[in-house]
Amino acid sequence: MAATVHIVGAGLAGLSAALKLSERGTRVVVHEATAFAGGRCRSYHDAAVGMTIDNGNHLLLSGNRAALDYLRSIGAEQHLVGPRTAEFPFIDLASGERWTLRLNDGLLPLWLFNSARRAPGTRAFDYVPLLKLLWARPGKAIGEVIRCDGPAYHRLVGPLLLAALNIDPPQGAVRLAAAVIRETLAAGGRACRPLIARAGLGATLIEPALARLAQRGAVVRMDHQLRGLRVAADRVEALDFGNEAVALAAGDAVILAVPPYAAASLVPGLAVPLEFRAIVNAHFRIEPPADQPPMLGVLNGTVEWIFAFPGRLSVTISAGDRLLDTARDVLAQTIWSDVASATGLPAALPPWQIVRERRATFAATPAQDARRPGAETTWRNLALAGDWTNTGLPATIEGAIRSGNRAAAIVAGHH
Numbered sequence: 483m484a485a486t487v488h489i490v491g492a493g494l495a496g497l498s499a500a501l502k503l504s505e506r507g508t509r510v511v512v513h514e515a516t517a518f519a520g521g522r523c524r525s526y527h528d529a530a531v532g533m534t535i536d537n538g539n540h541l542l543l544s545g546n547r548a549a550l551d552y553l554r555s556i557g558a559e560q561h562l563v564g565p566r567t568a569e570f571p572f573i574d575l576a577s578g579e580r581w582t583l584r585l586n587d588g589l590l591p592l593w594l595f596n597s598a599r600r601a602p603g604t605r606a607f608d609y610v611p612l613l614k615l616l617w618a619r620p621g622k623a624i625g626e627v628i629r630c631d632g633p634a635y636h637r638l639v640g641p642l643l644l645a646a647l648n649i650d651p652p653q654g655a656v657r658l659a660a661a662v663i664r665e666t667l668a669a670g671g672r673a674c675r676p677l678i679a680r681a682g683l684g685a686t687l688i689e690p691a692l693a694r695l696a697q698r699g700a701v702v703r704m705d706h707q708l709r710g711l712r713v714a715a716d717r718v719e720a721l722d723f724g725n726e727a728v729a730l731a732a733g734d735a736v737i738l739a740v741p742p743y744a745a746a747s748l749v750p751g752l753a754v755p756l757e758f759r760a761i762v763n764a765h766f767r768i769e770p771p772a773d774q775p776p777m778l779g780v781l782n783g784t785v786e787w788i789f790a791f792p793g794r795l796s797v798t799i800s801a802g803d804r805l806l807d808t809a810r811d812v813l814a815q816t817i818w819s820d821v822a823s824a825t826g827l828p829a830a831l832p833p834w835q836i837v838r839e840r841r842a843t844f845a846a847t848p849a850q851d852a853r854r855p856g857a858e859t860t861w862r863n864l865a866l867a868g869d870w871t872n873t874g875l876p877a878t879i880e881g882a883i884r885s886g887n888r889a890a891a892i893v894a895g896h897h
């Protein structure tokens with residue numbers, strides 16, 4: 483067992499590793515480059531809308547077992563809210579149709595055989611591509627395995643894969659699509675209940691974690707960017723923070739839980755994913771209509787999902803790279819006109835904010851997926867964590883937390 487474990491990066495991967503190790507009584511020091519914890523999953527006060535918002539809407543599903551364990555371990559599971567069953571309301575802006583996808587709880591997908599539960603204009607048979615993805619050879623792209631066309635693709639399979647992989651689905655890695663389908667749709671409705679951090683990501687996933695770490699005596703150092711690792715043949719000897727070097731004692735270990743580009747600059751010879759996809763979020767300060775569902779899928783618009791919060795509507799657009807150069811006010815207007823059509827709210831633009839995360843996730847292509855390293859390294863006291871390490875899942879909260887748990891197990895010698 484390591485004497486002190488230095489965890490670099492206070493995103494969900496770093497925090498989950500810190501929680502696991504501190505729970506075992508290991509002395510933990512977390513070093514975070516910025517002034518806030520949470521990384522790509524954070525809340526902050528935004529002056530334009532005059533309220534606390536999340537950098538992006540984050541959806542969890544009830545089958546995300548590591549994420550739910552993490553929330554239980556910090557006493558925050560009650561902050562996640564969602565319907566009692568797996569329900570997903572949709573609107574098609576082209577046709578004006580509205581429907582709700584309703585998965586049944588059990589493993590047998592009875593919902594496929596009930597036209598009131600599946601997407602309109604589709605037959606049970608149209609969902610066979612989901613099985614093809616489960617059974618396909620893993621190195622392929624989705625577009626090589628299924629036809630990315632037809633009503634079931636446009637109304638369910640495509641939106642699901644786009645949201646889960648954050649990539650135009652035909653380019654996406656079959657291995658990652660299969661993992662998502664296996665852990666959600668194929669596990670039955672009980673694993674697919676949508677869960678949202680209604681009070682915000684910070685209040686749900688981050689602040690309770692920091693409080694639990696503080697309670698256990700773990701040290702979290704903000705504005706403490708790791709600049710370099712001093713390595714010997716088989717171990718890391720010291721951490722270089724620029725104006726301060728931390729020498730590692732014999733039993734000490736390091737978990738590097740930073741994004742891939744940061745890890746590549748710190749670890750000699752480390753191959754990492756090099757391509758990314760953006761996510762665009764828009765936030766509007768306005769009271770949602772009384773009957774607005776917490777989450778609404780939108781088809782045939784710029785907008786893909788609308789999330790309703792008290793006093794705010796927020797929109798997510800995945801693989802949003804095409805929107806990175808659009809003028810912010812033009813984008814806000816375009817997005818709001820979709821929201822107004824979907825909700826019946828007036829066309830006048832309310833106070834808004836647009837958050838464009840350029841490197842929201844690594845590009846979930848087969849080629850980039852193949853570049854993901856495992857958690858173990860050639861240095862015996864250095865482990866890697868992060869949603870981009872080889873978790874077998876796309877870049878998600880669930881993947882980030884599993885990677886942190888795995889790295890913690892490795893440095894604790896329990897893998």
Ligand SMILES: Cc1cc2nc3c(=O)[nH]c(=O)nc-3n(C[C@H](O)[C@H](O)[C@H](O)COP(=O)(O)OP(=O)(O)OC[C@H]3O[C@@H](n4cnc5c(N)ncnc54)[C@H](O)[C@@H]3O)c2cc1C
Pocket residue numbers: 490491492493494495496513514515516518519520521522523537538539540541542706707708709739740741744761762763839841842843867868869870877878879880882
């Ligand atoms: C807009 C958006 C929407 C998303 N939606 C969803 C969703 O709906 N569902 C879902 O499951 N996932 C979603 N994700 C993905 C999810 O947010 C990430 O998978 C997860 O937060 C990644 O956590 P991480 O700890 O691996 O990395 P990060 O959050 O990137 O954490 C890395 C940390 O390391 C720090 N760091 C970097 N370099 C150094 C250094 N040299 N020294 C010290 N610290 C350093 C960074 O500042 C950061 O805090 C979304 C992501 C975005 C951006």
